[in-house]
Amino acid sequence: MQLQLKIWHKMIIGIAIPSLIVLVGSIFTYEYLNDVKDRQEFVEIADDIKEDVLEIRRNEKNFFLYRNAEHRDNVYNAIFILKNTISSISQEIIEDIGQEDFSVLNESVQTYTDYIDELYESYREETKVTERVREEGRKLEDSVAKGRRAGGLTTSFVLNLRRLEKNYMFFRDKRSFLELHTALSELGDTAPGCTECISYKKAIGDLISAYSKSASVEKKLQVTGNRLEKIALKIARRERQKIKSFITVTNRFLLAAVALLCLLGPFFVYRTAKYIVTPINRLSEITKRIAAGDLNVRAPLKERDETYSLALSFNTMLDHLRERENQLIEKEKELYQSKKLASIGILTSGVAHELTNPLNNISMIAQTYTELYDKLSREDRLAFMNNVEKEAERIRDIVRDLLDFSKPKEKSFREADINTVVEKSLKLVQNMLDISNIETSVTLGSGIGRVFIDEHQIQQVLVNLITNAIQAMPGGGRLYIETGLSSDGEFVEIAIRDTGKGIPPEFLPHIFDPFFSTKGVEGTGLGMSVSYGIIKTHKGNIKVQSKVGEGSTFTVELPVYRGDAA
Amino acid sequence: MNKQYKIMVIDDEKIVGDMAKMTLEQDGYVVETFLNAAPALERLKEEKFDVIVTDYKMKGIDGMEVLRTVKKLYPEIVVIMITAFANLDAAIEALRSDVHDFFPKPVKIKELKASIQRALSKQK
Numbered sequence: 158m159q160l161q162l163k164i165w166h167k168m169i170i171g172i173a174i175p176s177l178i179v180l181v182g183s184i185f186t187y188e189y190l191n192d193v194k195d196r197q198e199f200v201e202i203a204d205d206i207k208e209d210v211l212e213i214r215r216n217e218k219n220f221f222l223y224r225n226a227e228h229r230d231n232v233y234n235a236i237f238i239l240k241n242t243i244s245s246i247s248q249e250i251i252e253d254i255g256q257e258d259f260s261v262l263n264e265s266v267q268t269y270t271d272y273i274d275e276l277y278e279s280y281r282e283e284t285k286v287t288e289r290v291r292e293e294g295r296k297l298e299d300s301v302a303k304g305r306r307a308g309g310l311t312t313s314f315v316l317n318l319r320r321l322e323k324n325y326m327f328f329r330d331k332r333s334f335l336e337l338h339t340a341l342s343e344l345g346d347t348a349p350g351c352t353e354c355i356s357y358k359k360a361i362g363d364l365i366s367a368y369s370k371s372a373s374v375e376k377k378l379q380v381t382g383n384r385l386e387k388i389a390l391k392i393a394r395r396e397r398q399k400i401k402s403f404i405t406v407t408n409r410f411l412l413a414a415v416a417l418l419c420l421l422g423p424f425f426v427y428r429t430a431k432y433i434v435t436p437i438n439r440l441s442e443i444t445k446r447i448a449a450g451d452l453n454v455r456a457p458l459k460e461r462d463e464t465y466s467l468a469l470s471f472n473t474m475l476d477h478l479r480e481r482e483n484q485l486i487e488k489e490k491e492l493y494q495s496k497k498l499a500s501i502g503i504l505t506s507g508v509a510h511e512l513t514n515p516l517n518n519i520s521m522i523a524q525t526y527t528e529l530y531d532k533l534s535r536e537d538r539l540a541f542m543n544n545v546e547k548e549a550e551r552i553r554d555i556v557r558d559l560l561d562f563s564k565p566k567e568k569s570f571r572e573a574d575i576n577t578v579v580e581k582s583l584k585l586v587q588n589m590l591d592i593s594n595i596e597t598s599v600t601l602g603s604g605i606g607r608v609f610i611d612e613h614q615i616q617q618v619l620v621n622l623i624t625n626a627i628q629a630m631p632g633g634g635r636l637y638i639e640t641g642l643s644s645d646g647e648f649v650e651i652a653i654r655d656t657g658k659g660i661p662p663e664f665l666p667h668i669f670d671p672f673f674s675t676k677g678v679e680g681t682g683l684g685m686s687v688s689y690g691i692i693k694t695h696k697g698n699i700k701v702q703s704k705v706g707e708g709s710t711f712t713v714e715l716p717v718y719r720g721d722a723a
Numbered sequence: 724m725n726k727q728y729k730i731m732v733i734d735d736e737k738i739v740g741d742m743a744k745m746t747l748e749q750d751g752y753v754v755e756t757f758l759n760a761a762p763a764l765e766r767l768k769e770e771k772f773d774v775i776v777t778d779y780k781m782k783g784i785d786g787m788e789v790l791r792t793v794k795k796l797y798p799e800i801v802v803i804m805i806t807a808f809a810n811l812d813a814a815i816e817a818l819r820s821d822v823h824d825f826f827p828k829p830v831k832i833k834e835l836k837a838s839i840q841r842a843l844s845k846q847k
Contacts (some may be wrong), residue, residue: 514807514828516829517736518742520829521738521829528746529749544738548738591780
């Protein structure tokens with residue numbers, strides 16, 4: 158026998174699977190939400206980096222403008238803040254940002270710092286050179302003013318040169334450079350061999366190269382700064398992008414989990430309910446059939462679950478029930494037979510009397526025959542013997558009826574006419590009625606349809622009811638027997654009414670109970686319950702109406718036979 | 724046997740009447756038979772009978788009623804009762820109503836004849 162899941166297990170599975178879906182969904186959602194929280198942190202850090210870088214760039218501009226140590230330190234501070242931010246980044250975030258981008262960020266910061274240093278050095282060099290240019294400029298001015306280098310040099314030319322020098326220092330652009338350059342070429346042409354002029358020119362040349370170096374470092378710094386800014390923005394943007402897609406995925410996952418739950422939940426609940434209900438329904442179906450009286454059904458032992466033992470108990474119960482029923486049928490048979498014997502006892506006295514008449518007739522024929530033998534004609538003698546034969550037949554018929562009534566019989570249902578059955582029953586008890594001084598009034602309805610009965614049993618019931626009626630009228634009376642159709646036309650009714658003592662109302666409800674008797678020692682009490690049982694097996698009814706002092710009416714109802722053999 | 728006595732037999736069993744008539748007529752009685760009591764009682768108004776043999780249990784008017792009626796109207800008529808059941812109560816009741824004899828069935832015809840003879844001789 159295959160082992161099947163028990164209902165309990167099925168229920169657990171039915172409940173566990175949807176629960177598991179919810180649990181898994183919840184865990185994943187929780188994890189995702191945690192991730193989103195981490196992501197938030199990443200985004201914040203990315204934003205910090207971006208802010209730090211922008212702060213550096215702002216300070217860088219100031220540094221470009223003021224070119225002094227103070228602003229360089231400001232840049233340093235900003236770099237320091239950025240470095241702090243970077244160093245606080247966990248390995249996890251680094252992995253998330255990407256090792257490559259992180260390295261680029263770090264390198265860029267380092268390079269940037271180096272360039273700041275270089276630029277500062279360059280600015281210091283610039284300052285020194287600027288001082289020298291101013292020194293040389295002043296020397297040139299002095300010598301022109303003192304006229305030592307009169308040559309072609311004029312004070313206004315030198316002053317203009319100094320103005321161009323200042324312009325160049327201030328603007329550092331191509332135009333001011335070209336103007337200064339032109340003026341310096343003129344200076345070389347107008348005052349060759351002027352040492353101050355040569356020193357000044359050399360100082361200006363140094364200034365130009367210092368400026369160009371600063372410019373190139375600035376350029377490199379800006380490039381590095383831009384790269385730094387770009388990478389910071391890239392990281393920040395990517396983190397935002399990631400968190401966005403994370404939320405999207407989480408949303409989709411939750412949606413999928415809910416959809417799965419909506420789809421699978423009812424399915425599993427339905428399956429579980431079905432698993433549980435199916436065997437119960439099967440048993441319920443069987444109980445219905447049992448209730449309808451079919452004791453041959455057995456619960457199928459299909460599944461080895463909780464209903465298996467139930468079905469097993471059910472079947473055992475059914476076995477017992479059937480056994481009991483068989484015993485009951487056996488007892489009923491015995492009871493029926495014993496009641497019949499009791500009836501036979503009552504009948505016998507009637508029959509004995511009935512036999513007396515034909516016996517007497519035979520006896521008298523025989524006596525007359527003997528006495529008048531010689532005087533009798535041949536015809537007379539034959540007539541005598543014919544009469545003897547007839548009377549013997551009468552005796553045989555009486556005996557046969559009694560035997561027929563007393564013989565135990567197998568149940569045999571057949572179509573019958575109730576009036577015939579009533580007449581036959583009446584014939585059996587006629588003599589008793591005569592003896593008991595009871596007049597009978599029989600009204601047999603015509604066209605009342607036929608019944609499907611065990612004639613012998615119904616006869617037994619009628620004899621029993623008539624015998625009771627006789628016993629209810631010890632001083633004689635009238636017995637009314639009527640047959641007819643019920644008002645709804647579904648039943649054939651046989652009413653047996655006596656004018657006897659009647660049954661007290663408190664006895665009426667017990668009249669069909671076994672061993673209930675109103676007749677004291679005379680009755681066994683079994684007659685009514687046996688009659689009741691017989692009528693019930695015919696799907697009929699037996700009813701009683703009675704009034705003390707007026708008599709009782711027993712009405713037997715039998716279903717009209719419509720050709721559908723039951 | 725100088726006087727012809729008249730005997731009436733009432734029994735719903737035809738054979739009883741027939742056999743009684745055959746044997747009693749052999750002894751010189753005049754016998755009339757009836758299957759039930761009503762016409763028999765009517766007949767009594769027309770003709771005087773000496774003996775009435777009646778069955779006890781009959782449909783309609785039964786033997787006891789015949790006995791009572793006859794004893795009331797014609798007390799001199801001898802009534803002999805025959806019965807299919809040896810019922811002591813019935814016998815006592817009949818004797819109280821002055822029945823001459825009481826025979827259970829099956830009837831011994833010789834005894835019946837003797838009883839009739841006895842009654843008639845007593846009457847003389």
